Amino acid sequence: MSELLGQTPSQTVGPYYTLRLFKEGENVLVPPGHPGRIAIQGRVLDGDRNPIEDALLEIWQANSAGRYRHPDDHRELALDNGFTGFGRAITDFETGEYIFETVKPGRVPDAEGAFQAPHISLIVQGRGMLNPVFTRIYFSDEDEANRDDLILRGLPAARRGTLIAELVETAVYRFDVLFQGEDETVFFDF
Amino acid sequence: MSEPVIRHYGPKAYADHPPFSYPDYRSTVKRSPTHDLIRIVQTLSETTGPGPAWTEISEEDTDLTTNTGTGSPAIGERIIVTGRVLDENGHGLPGTVVEIWQPNASGRYAHWRETEFPAPLDPNFVGVGQCLTDDHGGYRFTTIKPGPYPWGNHPNAWRPAHIHFSIMGPSLGTRLVTQMYFPGDPLIPLDPIFNSAPPHARSRMIATYDHEVTEANWALGYRWDVVLRGELATPMDERDD
Numbered sequence A: 001m002s003e004l005l006g007q008t009p010s011q012t013v014g015p016y017y018t019l020r021l022f023k024e025g026e027n028v029l030v031p032p033g034h035p036g037r038i039a040i041q042g043r044v045l046d047g048d049r050n051p052i053e054d055a056l057l058e059i060w061q062a063n064s065a066g067r068y069r070h071p072d073d074h075r076e077l078a079l080d081n082g083f084t085g086f087g088r089a090i091t092d093f094e095t096g097e098y099i100f101e102t103v104k105p106g107r108v109p110d111a112e113g114a115f116q117a118p119h120i121s122l123i124v125q126g127r128g129m130l131n132p133v134f135t136r137i138y139f140s141d142e143d144e145a146n147r148d149d150l151i152l153r154g155l156p157a158a159r160r161g162t163l164i165a166e167l168v169e170t171a172v173y174r175f176d177v178l179f180q181g182e183d184e185t186v187f188f189d190f
Numbered sequence B: 001m002s003e004p005v006i007r008h009y010g011p012k013a014y015a016d017h018p019p020f021s022y023p024d025y026r027s028t029v030k031r032s033p034t035h036d037l038i039r040i041v042q043t044l045s046e047t048t049g050p051g052p053a054w055t056e057i058s059e060e061d062t063d064l065t066t067n068t069g070t071g072s073p074a075i076g077e078r079i080i081v082t083g084r085v086l087d088e089n090g091h092g093l094p095g096t097v098v099e100i101w102q103p104n105a106s107g108r109y110a111h112w113r114e115t116e117f118p119a120p121l122d123p124n125f126v127g128v129g130q131c132l133t134d135d136h137g138g139y140r141f142t143t144i145k146p147g148p149y150p151w152g153n154h155p156n157a158w159r160p161a162h163i164h165f166s167i168m169g170p171s172l173g174t175r176l177v178t179q180m181y182f183p184g185d186p187l188i189p190l191d192p193i194f195n196s197a198p199p200h201a202r203s204r205m206i207a208t209y210d211h212e213v214t215e216a217n218w219a220l221g222y223r224w225d226v227v228l229r230g231e232l233a234t235p236m237d238e239r240d241d
Helices: A143-148 A157-163 B051-056 B199-205
Strands: A037-045 A055-060 A086-090 A097-103 A120-126 A133-139 A164-169 A172-174 B078-087 B097-101 B128-132 B138-144 B149-151 B157-159 B162-167 B176-181 B220-223 B226-228
Touching: A037 A120, A055 A097, A086 A097, A133 A157, A133 A164, A157 A164, B051 B097, B097 B138, B128 B138, B162 B226, B176 B199, B176 B226
Parallel strands: A037 A172, B078 B220, B078 B226
Antiparallel strands: A037 A097, A055 A086, A055 A120, A120 A133, A164 A172, B078 B138, B097 B128, B097 B162, B149 B157, B162 B176
């Protein structure tokens, strides 16, 4: 096997990353009035359950037809003009709340030829985090699809709920990210 | 219907990265997972990622000494920082967005949260830029050498001079945010953030002074390559072929 180059170590984004890594509006993936528009909001909580007031959240998702805007996704499904599937949000310095406005993604293939439940990939970083953490946002009104989802099924039953965004009012979901404790959010390695 | 390409990326080499919790950097203690990460198979959700779409809508902004639009240049030691973004197999990654941010020559960030350090702001420097890598993965910035600055982690704590780098790469798992340090900086061995990386990997974060990059009567040159996770040369399930 040929020798690999060593990966450059990860370092924290620190407290000043909003100079570059967040611009107003980057948390809004679809314009007002867009069909199927949803909001996902919540907080990022530390090991003492204090809100992390300077977290960076990045999402990556398929569009409502289930297609990723990516050169590897050649499937003959519609791409929406202007919908990248990428968004950035920061937690509010006072309230600790973040919000994304987007659409619920369609289903994408899993590793065994079936379809995954609708989900959004989420990367969380912040001051005091030396590595990003990777998780997924699923939806509480997709019970049936969630039950069949290969990745959810592979998790200890008691922890699956940490990945389910709760529908709290019409088209508004709540999803908190928790570090540490019994109810810590599931974080992935892949 | 044409099938999507499912690539096989090698694992994040956690042994080459800092731990999540590193008590010498105090803020990590409560902001780190305590359960083990859960290993999942890579699906299209992991092997794709926002990099290419982000590239489509990003523009180059590579001269931090003049990009405030004031018409006057920033004050400080003008430098060129250049290098390549590579994967582990040594392939340059073209068309990848490299975003950077940094303090000015006196170590002051142009950020509302910096209220403690009484160093001057430079009205001609905001300290942000971005570059799209060329066909060989190359990037190049002109900027001001950042100053060291104090922080509250421990008594008389100072961060060595550094530039923050954020890179998406081609897939979700190639996402990397890191910091580039300067050779010979006496603060480096005292810095818990630098030291959070395992000893064998720390030097990968330090740029090299390169006289070939230095431009006469203009700017000193530094070279720094960044290595992201790459595709496995041979997918795991074909190793016995």
